[in-house]
Amino acid sequence: MKDPRPPLSLRLRRRRVRDRLATLLITAGGVGVVVSVLAIGVFLALEVVPLFLGADALSPRELWGPQPVEGYAEPQHRWRPEPLIEGDTTHFGMAPLVWGTLKAALWALLFAVPLALGAAIHSALYMPRRLRTRLKPTLELMEALPGVVIGFVAGILLAPWVERHLAGSLALLVALPLGMVAAGGLRALLPMPLRVRLSPGWAGLWLMPWLVLVGVATLWLAPAIEAALFGGDLRGWLADTLDLDYAARNAMVVGLAMGFAVIPGIYALAEDALAGVPGSLGEGAQALGATRWQTLWKVLLPAAAPGIFSAIMIGAGRAAGETMIVLMASGNTALMSINPLEGLRSLSATIAIELPEAAVGGTHYRLLFLAALVLFAFTFLVNTLAEGVRTRLRRRYRRLEGGT
Amino acid sequence: MRTLWRRRGEGPWPWLAAGSVALSLLMLLALLLLLAIRGLGHFWPAEVALVALQDGQPFAGVAVREEQIPGEETRERLYFTGNRDLDGDRWRWVEVSAIADIRHPAELVVLQRSRWGEFHGRLVAVTGGGEHHTGEAAWPALQARLSELDVLRDERDRLRDDVVVPLVRRLDNAGNLADADFRAALAAANARIRELQSAMGDDILILESVDGRRIEQPLDLVLRAWRPNAMSPLDKLGAWAGGVWLFLSEGPRAANSAGGVWPAIFGTVLMVLLMSLVVTPFGVLAGIYLNEVAHQGPLTRLVRIGVRNLAGVPAIVYGVFGLGVFVYGIGGTLDEWFFSESLPSPTFGTGGLLWASLTLALLTLPVVIVATEEGLARVPDHQREGALALGATRMEMLTRVVLPMTLPAMLTGMILAVARAAGEVAPLMLVGVAKLAPQVPVDGDFPFLHLERKFMHLGYHIYDAAFHGDDVQAAMPLVFATALLLVLVILVLNLTAIFLRHHLRARHGAPSRW
Numbered sequence A: 001m002k003d004p005r006p007p008l009s010l011r012l013r014r015r016r017v018r019d020r021l022a023t024l025l026i027t028a029g030g031v032g033v034v035v036s037v038l039a040i041g042v043f044l045a046l047e048v049v050p051l052f053l054g055a056d057a058l059s060p061r062e063l064w065g066p067q068p069v070e071g072y073a074e075p076q077h078r079w080r081p082e083p084l085i086e087g088d089t090t091h092f093g094m095a096p097l098v099w100g101t102l103k104a105a106l107w108a109l110l111f112a113v114p115l116a117l118g119a120a121i122h123s124a125l126y127m128p129r130r131l132r133t134r135l136k137p138t139l140e141l142m143e144a145l146p147g148v149v150i151g152f153v154a155g156i157l158l159a160p161w162v163e164r165h166l167a168g169s170l171a172l173l174v175a176l177p178l179g180m181v182a183a184g185g186l187r188a189l190l191p192m193p194l195r196v197r198l199s200p201g202w203a204g205l206w207l208m209p210w211l212v213l214v215g216v217a218t219l220w221l222a223p224a225i226e227a228a229l230f231g232g233d234l235r236g237w238l239a240d241t242l243d244l245d246y247a248a249r250n251a252m253v254v255g256l257a258m259g260f261a262v263i264p265g266i267y268a269l270a271e272d273a274l275a276g277v278p279g280s281l282g283e284g285a286q287a288l289g290a291t292r293w294q295t296l297w298k299v300l301l302p303a304a305a306p307g308i309f310s311a312i313m314i315g316a317g318r319a320a321g322e323t324m325i326v327l328m329a330s331g332n333t334a335l336m337s338i339n340p341l342e343g344l345r346s347l348s349a350t351i352a353i354e355l356p357e358a359a360v361g362g363t364h365y366r367l368l369f370l371a372a373l374v375l376f377a378f379t380f381l382v383n384t385l386a387e388g389v390r391t392r393l394r395r396r397y398r399r400l401e402g403g404t
Numbered sequence B: 001m002r003t004l005w006r007r008r009g010e011g012p013w014p015w016l017a018a019g020s021v022a023l024s025l026l027m028l029l030a031l032l033l034l035l036a037i038r039g040l041g042h043f044w045p046a047e048v049a050l051v052a053l054q055d056g057q058p059f060a061g062v063a064v065r066e067e068q069i070p071g072e073e074t075r076e077r078l079y080f081t082g083n084r085d086l087d088g089d090r091w092r093w094v095e096v097s098a099i100a101d102i103r104h105p106a107e108l109v110v111l112q113r114s115r116w117g118e119f120h121g122r123l124v125a126v127t128g129g130g131e132h133h134t135g136e137a138a139w140p141a142l143q144a145r146l147s148e149l150d151v152l153r154d155e156r157d158r159l160r161d162d163v164v165v166p167l168v169r170r171l172d173n174a175g176n177l178a179d180a181d182f183r184a185a186l187a188a189a190n191a192r193i194r195e196l197q198s199a200m201g202d203d204i205l206i207l208e209s210v211d212g213r214r215i216e217q218p219l220d221l222v223l224r225a226w227r228p229n230a231m232s233p234l235d236k237l238g239a240w241a242g243g244v245w246l247f248l249s250e251g252p253r254a255a256n257s258a259g260g261v262w263p264a265i266f267g268t269v270l271m272v273l274l275m276s277l278v279v280t281p282f283g284v285l286a287g288i289y290l291n292e293v294a295h296q297g298p299l300t301r302l303v304r305i306g307v308r309n310l311a312g313v314p315a316i317v318y319g320v321f322g323l324g325v326f327v328y329g330i331g332g333t334l335d336e337w338f339f340s341e342s343l344p345s346p347t348f349g350t351g352g353l354l355w356a357s358l359t360l361a362l363l364t365l366p367v368v369i370v371a372t373e374e375g376l377a378r379v380p381d382h383q384r385e386g387a388l389a390l391g392a393t394r395m396e397m398l399t400r401v402v403l404p405m406t407l408p409a410m411l412t413g414m415i416l417a418v419a420r421a422a423g424e425v426a427p428l429m430l431v432g433v434a435k436l437a438p439q440v441p442v443d444g445d446f447p448f449l450h451l452e453r454k455f456m457h458l459g460y461h462i463y464d465a466a467f468h469g470d471d472v473q474a475a476m477p478l479v480f481a482t483a484l485l486l487v488l489v490i491l492v493l494n495l496t497a498i499f500l501r502h503h504l505r506a507r508h509g510a511p512s513r514w
Helices: A008-052 A060-064 A095-125 A129-144 A147-164 A166-189 A192-197 A200-230 A234-242 A251-276 A279-287 A292-321 A324-329 A347-357 A363-403 B002-007 B013-041 B135-177 B180-201 B233-249 B262-293 B298-310 B315-338 B353-378 B381-389 B394-423 B426-431 B458-467 B472-508
Strands: B049-053 B058-068 B075-080 B091-095 B099-103 B108-113 B118-128 B131-134 B204-208 B214-218 B222-226
Touching: A008 A363, A008 B262, A008 B298, A008 B315, A008 B353, A008 B394, A095 A129, A095 A200, A095 A251, A095 A292, A095 A347, A095 A363, A095 B013, A129 A200, A129 A251, A129 B013, A129 B394, A129 B472, A147 A166, A147 A251, A147 A324, A147 B013, A147 B394, A147 B458, A147 B472, A166 A200, A166 A234, A166 B013, A200 A234, A200 B013, A251 A292, A251 A324, A251 A363, A251 B013, A279 A292, A279 A363, A292 A363, A292 B013, A292 B315, A324 A347, A324 B458, A347 A363, A347 B315, A347 B426, A363 B298, A363 B315, B013 B472, B058 B091, B058 B118, B108 B204, B118 B135, B131 B135, B135 B180, B135 B222, B222 B233, B233 B262, B233 B472, B262 B298, B262 B353, B262 B394, B262 B458, B262 B472, B298 B353, B315 B353, B315 B426, B353 B394, B353 B426, B381 B394, B394 B458, B394 B472, B426 B458, B458 B472
Parallel strands: none
Antiparallel strands: B049 B058, B049 B099, B058 B075, B075 B091, B108 B118, B108 B222, B118 B131, B118 B204, B204 B214
């Protein structure tokens, strides 16, 4: 019998050639993709360079400093890249935009970090495994909710609601944490069989109806409190006593909405960091008589601190770049104020609004590219930092585990 | 040990931690419930109230909400009254104390019209074609005529979309060279359309608002009619399902504040499909390169970190990149080379379907790369070594052993990429989404798929209808429905990915390297 196939050596050579070709293809494709992805930063930088070259280059003072503005004695920070009417002067001060971005991110973090860390601590320490494996995907779904939907609900429903019930919403910020603590206190007073039923591990679930109850009661009581403390007009009181203006779409609403969007991300990373602490550390502390909370505070948190830090950094990066929520819930007024009850305008929202209309290659166009570059650099740096910290942490955990 | 902890108090902190879980879940639940109720509730035929005021004036409307006037004792209620042609407005605020009487008479009709929006009132007569129905006979006659009209309208729309529009476009392109067959076909189609139009046109409804003003309403502008107060729950369920279907299958009307979202659904799906066609091969290729081919040195590690970080770069930055490189850069060049006859009006040098898909592909590339890499890392090294030891080349080892095991991971990555892309709006605002593009980018005209056209997108539709409409209040229910639809699509995609990944973990165990 003769083998119809070509001789073995030829087949082998063909296979080798095919292998080498495939490897070459994969390498070319892989390098191409990676390079083109990494080219984003380079491209943005190249587009921005002409701003600072040539005769009509912008000086850093023009970009970041206050400008003399007609009608104002003091120089003002002003962003007005296109003249509103013919012959109007233009101002390219980007400081209010950067300020708005940071302000929105800060308020979002102020709201999201306590909630996300609390949730991570609770699920890493107290929650039974069965519940935890359900909670994680649920919060992942929360992360997947599109920004445009969150921004829409915040801008159209939440902002007017908070405007009408300002006292109630501020009271909620105080009442809900108190309600959580009160739930713990009340549980201790319950008879034993009921108390066992309401175990701390499942508190994440059975606290939900209780918090709804607390919230409803607070909103019901809020007008009375407002009447007693602020003469029934909290906004007037804020304006008179603290000199705070109020805008319906303000930094607090943005913070709330964007906080909602970044909670899951921070939670997931922080939970990973806490759950990754080698078990021997916690067990040792508990064997020496520490409570779970003492173990957390003295042993687990210090060990996991870099991971939690990187979780917060990544949350900050996400909050700084989020576009649709800020665009829809912030009012988009370029202001430089720390008042959380006023509007703001972020870099990302400015790009989304103005870039489609900016003349290609003009100063305004390049400034918006600069805004994109600033966002890119900021998030890239923050994420690299966080990633580096995380890698080091993982190495540390491995060492700690190996040491026992 | 466990009981010991429980007996000893741990202070308030654990409760705050537990409370934050509860609060996060509550917020998520509240948002989803809100979307579901407001989004689906709109299609339910709400009862129309006949409200008589203290001063004797009646009006018919659907109660929307009630509000306390700040600083005063009175409460005000908002009614949706329709009848914009009569009253100039579709909304009416009424002080609750000024209402003398509310009834729900069964004979009140609600008409959905293609001009002037909804009508609330009474049906007096249906006339036309030599027939005249009044009183009790008017309502069945109206319904019969409406279902006839639906058939005619369907045929007209089909003729226009499938025959007339492509013919006209071909005539435009061919100029004077077009042959007589074309013109004859076009004339025949137009004649048929005119015939259909005249079959629709001659009926008139005589309507009366509850305060006694009469109008004559041409029947061909009436889309749907119902008498909500006379409907049984089962009828209402039928009408609800019909409403949902129309919402999903029709195009928008009245500056996006009424009608359906079919072009937006189509645009979103098509864009995402094109994007996954691009992102999957390239992402997988890059993942394989980084994990299997590249030398695992410090440079590769750096590149890997860089790629991961790109997942955290804001979407709008990708939009800026897409605008600068794809639209103005590549698109502008393409226009100069191939479409110079139509310049200065751009063909590819403006936002369009292709550039949007490419931009989103770039945006989701890190997702696919990371997922592929994770899947590859999960394949134990001894599998690779075994294959190589049996004489396989690296290519054979990859295609026969490693990649089949990684397939679910790649699929997960692709689904996550699709889910992310479907919800991303900000970059699209720069590279090709349109407020209104009734022509979907696919039709019977060569080359069938029009990559340069602008398209509608569910997410942008939400933003536009909620913030740029002239009557935002009236568009609100549809925006909620659109938001619900978008969220549902994304949740389903994500659940699929989560399920796949869970399945995968259960099969392969813990990852070996990450």
